[in-house]
Every structure is written in structure tokens, then in C-alpha cells.
Amino acid sequence: MKSLKNIKLPSNRKFGFFFTLIFALIGIYFFIDGPNSTSYILFTTSTLFFLITLIKPNALLPLNKLWMQFGLLLGTIINPIILGIIFFGLFTPMGLLMKLFGRDELRLKIINNRKSYWKKRKLNDVLTDAFRHQF
Numbered sequence: 684m685k686s687l688k689n690i691k692l693p694s695n696r697k698f699g700f701f702f703t704l705i706f707a708l709i710g711i712y713f714f715i716d717g718p719n720s721t722s723y724i725l726f727t728t729s730t731l732f733f734l735i736t737l738i739k740p741n742a743l744l745p746l747n748k749l750w751m752q753f754g755l756l757l758g759t760i761i762n763p764i765i766l767g768i769i770f771f772g773l774f775t776p777m778g779l780l781m782k783l784f785g786r787d788e789l790r791l792k793i794i795n796n797r798k799s800y801w802k803k804r805k806l807n808d809v810l811t812d813a814f815r816h817q818f
Contacts (some may be wrong), residue, residue, distance in 0.1 A: 692751055695743040699736025702746075703729050 692698075710725030735742055781788070790800065 690751065692747055695740040695747055696736055698747045698750070699732050699740055699743050703732040703736060706732060
């Protein structure tokens with residue numbers, strides 16, 4: 684896992700305003716069903732974050748570091764899972780279907796009576812003008 688020494692943290696002020704907004708939005712979500720203790724706790728937390736952000740943003744540094752560590756840990760765990768799902772859910776079935784239908788896009792099949800595996804191209808396919816004037 685990466686160390687926090689090499690990563691630039693967001694400013695404590697941005698961090699505080701971000702969490703002020705998050706707690707306020709979650710509080711509004713719970714308040715929609717009717718006032719309850721959860722919404723009041725979230726609004727109080729949002730207000731505290733807002734006041735700390737305005738008065739003394741450096742007090743949020745430990746929370747900022749903790750939040751960044753949590754993000755790095757989450758990225759370390761989730762990235763391989765997502766990439767595995769993409770690989771085994773997309774590329775593996777596609778490869779199996781291509782094998783099933785006999786497709787060989789990379790031309791990996793060995794054919795004994797072939798003299799060369801070079802792909803013959805027509806002269807019209809390669810225009811030197813296209814290389815000189817690309818755009």
C-alpha cells in the first residue's frame with residue numbers, strides 16, 4: 684500500500700467543507716421521512732465540521748490523514764476485485780466465444796504448408812501520402 688508521505692493531501696479546509704456537505708446531505712435524506720434523532724445528529728455533526736473548518740482547519744488534519752489512509756486501503760482492495768470482474772466477466776467469455784466460432788484474430792494457428800506468415804497487403808492499402816500528411 685502507498686504511503687501518505689508521497690501523496691499530497693487535500694487542504695484541511697476543503698476536507699472540512701466536503702464532510703460538512705456530506706453530513707448535511709445525509710441528514711436531509713433522513714429528515715425527509717420525518718424529524719428523527721439520526722437527522723439531528725447528522726446536522727449537528729455537519730455544523731461542527733463547518734465551525735471547525737472556519738475557525739481552526741488544522742484541527743482536521745488527523746481526520747484528513749485517516750480518510751486518505753482509508754481511501755488508499757479501499758483502492759488496494761477494490762481495484763483487483765473490479766479488474767478481476769472485468770477480466771473474468773468480459774474478456775474470458777469473449778475469448779471462449781471466439782474459440783467456439785473458430786476465430787483466430789492474432790493468427791496464432793500453425794499451418795504446416797505455409798511458407799511465410801507475413802500478411803500480404805495490396806499496394807492501395809499503404810499510401811505513403813497518408814504518412815506524410817497525417818492530419
